[in-house]
Amino acid sequence: MAATSSYMASTKFSMLGWIGGKEELRKRRGFSVSAQQQAEIQESQEVKVQEQEQEQEKVKPQKKTQPRPVEPQVNVKSKNMGRDYGGQWLSSVTRHVRIYAAYIDPVTCAFDQTQTDKLTLILDPTNEFVWTTETCNMVYSYFQELVDHYEGAPLTEYTLRLIGSDIEHYIRKLLYDGEIKYNMNSRVLNFSMGKPRIIFNNDDQLQDVQ
Amino acid sequence: MQGRLSAWLVKHGLVHRSLGFDYQGIETLQIKPEDWYSIAVILYVYGYNYLRSQCAYDVAPGGLLASVYHLTRIECGVDQPEEVCIKVFAPRGNPRIPSVFWVWKSADFQERESYDMLGISYDNHPRLKRILMPESWIGWPLRKDYIAPNFYEIQDAH
Numbered sequence: 001m002a003a004t005s006s007y008m009a010s011t012k013f014s015m016l017g018w019i020g021g022k023e024e025l026r027k028r029r030g031f032s033v034s035a036q037q038q039a040e041i042q043e044s045q046e047v048k049v050q051e052q053e054q055e056q057e058k059v060k061p062q063k064k065t066q067p068r069p070v071e072p073q074v075n076v077k078s079k080n081m082g083r084d085y086g087g088q089w090l091s092s093v094t095r096h097v098r099i100y101a102a103y104i105d106p107v108t109c110a111f112d113q114t115q116t117d118k119l120t121l122i123l124d125p126t127n128e129f130v131w132t133t134e135t136c137n138m139v140y141s142y143f144q145e146l147v148d149h150y151e152g153a154p155l156t157e158y159t160l161r162l163i164g165s166d167i168e169h170y171i172r173k174l175l176y177d178g179e180i181k182y183n184m185n186s187r188v189l190n191f192s193m194g195k196p197r198i199i200f201n202n203d204d205q206l207q208d209v210q
Numbered sequence: 211m212q213g214r215l216s217a218w219l220v221k222h223g224l225v226h227r228s229l230g231f232d233y234q235g236i237e238t239l240q241i242k243p244e245d246w247y248s249i250a251v252i253l254y255v256y257g258y259n260y261l262r263s264q265c266a267y268d269v270a271p272g273g274l275l276a277s278v279y280h281l282t283r284i285e286c287g288v289d290q291p292e293e294v295c296i297k298v299f300a301p302r303g304n305p306r307i308p309s310v311f312w313v314w315k316s317a318d319f320q321e322r323e324s325y326d327m328l329g330i331s332y333d334n335h336p337r338l339k340r341i342l343m344p345e346s347w348i349g350w351p352l353r354k355d356y357i358a359p360n361f362y363e364i365q366d367a368h
Contacts, residue, residue: 154346157346158346158347161359165360168362
């Protein structure tokens with residue numbers, strides 16, 4: 001196979017954390033994950049990650065893989081990678097999941113193309129579903145789990161696509177389990193994951209119309 | 211049953227195997243991969259100046275991969291041009307077939323597509339890389355043992 005990717009996301013992926021947006025509504029947007037490339041940095045980073053994990057475990061112990069958030073990074077201004085060249089980002093973009101191999105600033109939403117050791121997940125940018133912090137966290141922890149699972153795989157579009165597709169399937173599962181529901185106020189209402197089920201309440205008899 | 215070209219090749223001592231005629235009566239020959247480039251040059255010199263199509267297919271699960279070439283001899287004032295179909299079979303484990311790009315330039319994209327879909331690597335092809343699938347794609351989609359990845363697609367949109 002003629003894969004030309006020179007990056008190997010071979011070492012530890014650690015979670016860079018998602019960042020709250022400008023407003024409360026956009027609280028779930030960015031979510032970054034990093035793959036450290038140098039061993040020395042990795043070690044120090046791992047310590048940090050462990051600390052973060054411990055902190056998190058104190059806060060809310062769960063069985064699932066904990067998302068490991070990171071502190072905001074300093075953004076380097078991108079060159080020659082403007083919005084017009086969006087397709088050149090190493091990314092996997094589907095309707096509800098956008099994964100970029102870049103760091104995205106939570107406040108300014110600026111991309112940093114130099115930090116290709118981080119993966120950023122943008123969840124449901126079109127607001128098709130109603131998200132709560134819990135369901136967001138479920139998706140994020142699943143993302144972390146997948147990133148840990150694909151540790152060592154080459155950082156290519158194909159791998160990102162595998163991760164993104166798995167997350168999409170997971171979102172679909174959440175929807176079918178009733179954890180999330182369609183946002184009826186979204187701009188495009190085409191029920192891309194299946195028509196909503198309507199549960200009729202058969203216990204109540206209709207009153208006779210006199 | 212031996213066709214004209216087969217008889218001509220036998221006369222010049224070129225190794226091949228006749229596979230009979232297809233439904234249009236076009237002679238079909240099988241040629242070994244290692245002989246294919248030299249025979250292609252000989253056929254070009256003989257007069258087959260037009261590569262009408264090149265394609266590839268997977269013969270059987272776990273079997274050989276085939277690369278097929280349809281050659282035509284274009285001449286002035288001929289309404290029934292001579293045609294021949296060449297099949298070259300390569301083992302699935304290491305499918306290597308010499309490229310005919312340097313004989314018929316039109317083989318360029320077609321061999322790239324065959325490489326993309328079936329993973330036949332054409333030796334001496336100038337830029338053999340994927341043409342339809344993304345470059346980071348894994349696997350050869352038209353092989354019979356290919357398993358499509360479980361990529362998410364919008365299926366239920368209304």
